[in-house]
Amino acid sequence: MTTRVRFAPSPTGYLHIGSARTALFNYLFAKHTGGKFLIRVEDTDQQRSTEESLASILDGLKWLGFAHDEKIVFQSDNAEKHRVTALKLLQEGKAYRDFTSKEDRSITDIKKDIADKARKQGRDKDMRDNEYRVLPKEESDKRAKNGERFAIRLKVATTGKSSFEDAVYGLQERDYADIEDLVLLRSDGHPLYNLAVVCDDIEMNISHVIRGQDHITNTHKQILIYEALGEERPTFAHLPLILAPGGKKLSKRIHGEIVSMTAYRDAGFIAGAFRNFLALLGWSAGEEQEIYSLEELIEKFSLDRINQSNATFNFDANNERRWTDDKAIWMNAEYIRTMALDGLVPLVREELRNEKLWREEYDDDEKQWFESTVDLIRERFYTLKDFSEQGRAFFSEDFDYDKNAIEKNLKKHPDLRTWLPELAEKFEGLEDFSHDEIFAAVKDFCEEKSTKVGVVLNGTRVLLTGQGVGPSMVSVIEQLGKDKTVMRLKSQVAWNE
């Protein structure tokens, strides 16, 4: 039997980082086993589902490279089937009509209420305490016929327990006494989550359900539905959660953009790097390797190597440099430094285009220069943004000077104000503006002035690139070329800042 898994987002928001990892693990498992990766949109809650949300989720999945194998299933399209299923269970006496009228309250009120009520309840609460559970069939039929509104609830056994072997957490058990007679169909006729999920998973022939461990209690309920339906259940694998620092829930309301996948794309992350980072959050191959290509992840992935404890996604909202997890940033830098130039160049092109720094010549006459520039400056960059920010001076005359760099590398050595234009003149006289020639000129110059090479090079770096740090300075000079180098060394702009 080939494996079939599904990623089932509900389109009520952006693609959450935790959902992205769930999608990743589903994808890796499918590809590892030669199976299918499907997408099902859980849009039963029509009130909260939006088109934009769906578009942004699909966008995020596409960016991460998770192509789905079959047509996307929309859960709302199957509502009729779900209804028929609920009615069937009612017919068979496995479910019953609940005529209790629905309370009409706002979602936040309900949430608060549930929390309050739950805190007061102990285990002695009888989950079967519903007068309609034992209402004679004739009576129930009669009231329904009279047009009385009702919800359909599953009749959960009074004694016994539900159990399943989780691929990650092992044997899971729950007493029936702790499970309420869950509602399958709302009184307005809309199917509810647990029913819809089970029906669709059966319909889609899903072999493995891989989802967050916040669904474990749902799984017990869903198993009850599988059993009532007489259907075989899939293998379940629950994933540990990704938490915010301090072990709290990671939410957009509290933590902002950091939880949204698109924030990473917009911040200049490489999809492969982020995927790599996500894969190692809750899973490891059990070896001392950190960088994995998608192919390697697929080859090495297995459910039994998934961790059972929740992971903390580490970041510091008050520190600009630590806006997201250190390791994620490091990994992105690692990818930028080491990935094939062929792969990086198009990404840089896009970044420069977005920032209006792109020139068509970079794809034509200046292709070689452009590629060697990217190769030179990528060495110390962390994100694609750095190409248009720290690296801006390579692509435009309109760049800023780093304040600290000016102070530390320029103004601390006032002589540089006259020296650097002098150095420019020296450069002007050079025949071929090569690495060796440039270096020799700088060395000569420093001897003349009896100063350290570092002082001159650091000052030069500020005037040429606006930065305090970067690749080998002589290479930078060579890469910029004689004209720009001379012009910028003579400029007084930085001195006047």
Place this chain on the structure above:
RNA sequence: GACCGGUUCGUCUAGGGGUCUAGGACACCGCCCUUUCACGGCGGCAACACGGGUUCAAAUCCCGUACCGGUUACCA
């Protein structure tokens, strides 16, 4: 509250009775390299939640406690 999970360096993790004076990665700190800097190389700091058992031997198995998380809807 109840039910269900979890707990190894600050963070991600390896380890599943002896090979653990607990390994790797990120971050941090030092040194070296680079006649300059946030690259690179080398090194350092730093963890088995606690208490009982079982065993010749426990980070690893069992029990309890603490703490953290999940769930507890006619939401998904």
